[in-house]
Amino acid sequence: MTDIFDWPTFLREFSHAAAGQGFLPEILLETEVGPLIVWERKGEEPPIYISAGIHGDEPAGPLAALKLMEDGVFPVGRHCMICPALNPSGLVLKTRENRQGADLNRDYVHQLSPETVAHTRWLASRPVPALFVSLHEDWETNGFYFYEINLGEDDPQRASDLLEAVSAHFPAEPGLEIDGHAVRSLGWIYHRAEADLPDFWPEAIWLAKRGCPLSFTFETPSKAALTARVEAHCAGVRTLLMNWR
Numbered sequence: 613m614t615d616i617f618d619w620p621t622f623l624r625e626f627s628h629a630a631a632g633q634g635f636l637p638e639i640l641l642e643t644e645v646g647p648l649i650v651w652e653r654k655g656e657e658p659p660i661y662i663s664a665g666i667h668g669d670e671p672a673g674p675l676a677a678l679k680l681m682e683d684g685v686f687p688v689g690r691h692c693m694i695c696p697a698l699n700p701s702g703l704v705l706k707t708r709e710n711r712q713g714a715d716l717n718r719d720y721v722h723q724l725s726p727e728t729v730a731h732t733r734w735l736a737s738r739p740v741p742a743l744f745v746s747l748h749e750d751w752e753t754n755g756f757y758f759y760e761i762n763l764g765e766d767d768p769q770r771a772s773d774l775l776e777a778v779s780a781h782f783p784a785e786p787g788l789e790i791d792g793h794a795v796r797s798l799g800w801i802y803h804r805a806e807a808d809l810p811d812f813w814p815e816a817i818w819l820a821k822r823g824c825p826l827s828f829t830f831e832t833p834s835k836a837a838l839t840a841r842v843e844a845h846c847a848g849v850r851t852l853l854m855n856w857r
């Protein structure tokens with residue numbers, strides 16, 4: 613893997629890997645740079661749902677989704693939904709926002725962007741996921757951290773297993789406050805199911821409001837090598853899926 617994210621190559625490789633794993637594509641939207649595609653393999657519900665590439669300057673998420681797909685980690689027999697590249701124009705331009713300047717991951721309450729409209733319409737047509745994992749990066753940090761939104765049973769062991777798995781690549785981000793949030797323990801933000809800014813919901817809040825009981829948002833440090841960021845995301849997702857029951 614190089615430190616370059618190439619959109620046409622990504623689309624081709626993801627399609628190849630996902631088709632090989634029996635996933636079916638659905639084009640949610642045609643953008644100026646190509647299709648916004650989601651992938652699905654039917655099975656027992658409720659689904660497991662992985663989201664990546666909503667911020668175009670965070671290529672580790674899409675590349676991790678690709679690697680997880682190539683490695684065949686998604687549980688066979690369970691309904692799995694994968695959105696590997698939610699912001700096609702941003703991924704081409706390598707900008708956080710889409711081409712029109714919208715931060716899609718703040719647009720899930722008002723839904724002013726065509727990407728968000730198409731995505732929420734699709735999500736609403738599917739069963740509410742039992743587990744949601746969203747793959748992000750942070751330009752200001754050096755370690756790994758994650759947000760958890762949990763409407764069910766508390767499970768601190770799961771959080772520590774997750775940090776342990778990722779520690780092969782990154783330590784937990786130091787500091788008792790990250791991105792304006794007090795941590796529950798190092799690297800772990802236990803977030804309520806409410807948006808920090810009421811008019812600017814991220815995807816995770818929209819899903820929580822819909823009843824998704826368990827949501828994780830991973831944040832790897834953009835300053836580090838891309839390979840390590842991708843591996844860290846993969847290790848985290850693998851750990852959650854391994855312990856899934």
Ligand SMILES: [Zn+2]
Pocket residue numbers: 667670748749
């Ligand atoms: Zn992000």
